[in-house]
Amino acid sequence: MSRYKSGFTRTRKRFSNFTRLIVLGGIFVSVLTAVGDSAFAQQKIDVELDPRYNAVTYVQNSAEFALLSEQTYRMALSQLYVGMEDPNWTADEVQIVEGGFHSKPPAVILDCDETVLDNSAFNARNILHKQDYESEIWNAWCQEGQADAIPGALDFIRRTEALGVKVFYITNRRDVVKAATIRNLKALGFPADETTVLTKNDDLGRGDDKVSRRAMVAKDYRIVLLIGDSMSDLCTGMDVYNTKRRNEVALEKTSMLGSRWIMLPNPVYGSWQRALPKAEKALKPKLTPNVESNESNDKSDPGKF
Numbered sequence: 685m686s687r688y689k690s691g692f693t694r695t696r697k698r699f700s701n702f703t704r705l706i707v708l709g710g711i712f713v714s715v716l717t718a719v720g721d722s723a724f725a726q727q728k729i730d731v732e733l734d735p736r737y738n739a740v741t742y743v744q745n746s747a748e749f750a751l752l753s754e755q756t757y758r759m760a761l762s763q764l765y766v767g768m769e770d771p772n773w774t775a776d777e778v779q780i781v782e783g784g785f786h787s788k789p790p791a792v793i794l795d796c797d798e799t800v801l802d803n804s805a806f807n808a809r810n811i812l813h814k815q816d817y818e819s820e821i822w823n824a825w826c827q828e829g830q831a832d833a834i835p836g837a838l839d840f841i842r843r844t845e846a847l848g849v850k851v852f853y854i855t856n857r858r859d860v861v862k863a864a865t866i867r868n869l870k871a872l873g874f875p876a877d878e879t880t881v882l883t884k885n886d887d888l889g890r891g892d893d894k895v896s897r898r899a900m901v902a903k904d905y906r907i908v909l910l911i912g913d914s915m916s917d918l919c920t921g922m923d924v925y926n927t928k929r930r931n932e933v934a935l936e937k938t939s940m941l942g943s944r945w946i947m948l949p950n951p952v953y954g955s956w957q958r959a960l961p962k963a964e965k966a967l968k969p970k971l972t973p974n975v976e977s978n979e980s981n982d983k984s985d986p987g988k989f
């Protein structure tokens with residue numbers, strides 16, 4: 685009996701130890717799961733807090749962005765037909781002033797990034813890696829040649845070529861990634877070669893403002909359309925680092941927009957960011973008139989556009 689008792693006691697102790705082990709193990713797993721869930725939730729929140737998140741997810745996921753780009757290129761094609769029929773038509777401000785373009789063959793100039801090439805995967809990577817833009821990682825991305833085509837761009841350019849219109853790309857990608865850019869364009873089906881992809885090189889007079897490169901094309905061609913996601917793809921005078929002034933300059937030029945200049949949407953980045961007032965001064969909350977605001981007399985208020 686005593687043996688039984690003592691055996692029962694041992695068994696009960698073993699059972700008790702086993703139960704304790706199970707319970708402790710369960711708690712340990714629960715804690716690990718909770719920590720894992722918390723880390724996942726934290727990562728999810730961190731990604732969504734990145735200032736680029738909304739813009740990049742809009743580009744990569746929304747039907748609206750794809751349709752807006754398609755719509756823009758359809759409008760570009762109809763304007764191309766109009767411009768081709770009119771020998772007095774040019775999209776280039778310098779050609780308008782200097783003349784002498786009427787008998788030149790027609791050409792279209794497009795920007796590359798966020799106009800023809802979609803680099804949203806690069807920006808998505810940077811969000812996930814908590815990485816800011818740096819020229820080294822940008823050049824590495826360009827060398828990969830993994831950019832996609834902006835919706836509508838390929839069809840527009842193929843039709844443009846079929847009409848006998850020369851297609852040029854003026855991009856602020858540097859010479860060092862020119863070959864990779866041509867490879868990327870060609871892999872997507874775009875016509876592109878050494879002579880039609882004009883990259884940037886400040887030392888050789890091919891500057892950020894694209895003026896000298898537009899002049900290179902204008903020498904031999906009538907520029908029927910300029911297409912880009914930044915005002916500097918279309919005209920001069922946009923290197924203004926004040927939003928109000930920048931918008932005033934743009935307003936002076938709107939007669940060309942939607943006609944000879946075609947603008948693509950790019951909510952992710954652009955030269956407009958360099959002109960923004962600091963932090964909350966860039967927001968326009970439309971305060972009610974009876975609410976006193978320090979902003980109301982602020983001369984740096986960016987105003988409307």
Ligand SMILES: [Mg+2]
Nearest residue numbers: 795797798913
């Ligand atoms: Mg661009």
